[in-house]
Amino acid sequence: MSVRVRRVYEPPEAGDGVRVLVDRLWPRGLSKDAARVDEWPKGLTPSTGLRRWYHAGEGSFAEFTERYEAELAAPEETELLDHVRELAAAGDVTLLTASKSPGESHAAVLQRLLGGS
Structure with missing residues (x-):
């Protein structure tokens, strides 16, 4: 089992496993066929x-992480996170984001919470 983060604009790879789009909006200029998204838990x-708040530069990544984790503690979000955790327990999962800095985005927070590499 592995959970990794990739930009959704990168071509799919054989080792991606289940491809999960973790952005609220569909990525600009990308067709659904090209993205090959399996799950989209908005x-x-x-x-x-x-x-x-975060994109306006008003806070640090550490503070963003803390606030985001608090949001993920809500029942609906916890249920979605558990679903992705189950997918990861069954095989490889790739979290997809359009973020230009995936390592300092919500996708990196999710990867850590899911026990990804």
């Missing part, structure tokens, strides 16, 4: 307010 994404 409820796992940060709230609009948190996303805007």
Whole structure:
């Protein structure tokens, strides 16, 4: 089992396993055929307010992580996170994001929470 993060704009690879889009909006300029997304749990994404706050540069990644983890503690989000955790327990999972800095995005937080590499 492995959980990794990749940009959704990168071509799919054989080792991706289940491809999970973790962005709220569909990536611009990318067809659904090219993306080859298997799951799209929109409820796992940060709230609009948190996303805007972070992208405006008002806080650090550490503070964003803390706030995002608090959002993920809500029942609906916990259920979605558990579902992706089950997918990861069954095989490889690739979390897909359009973020230009995946290592400092919500996808990296999810990867850590899912026990990814």
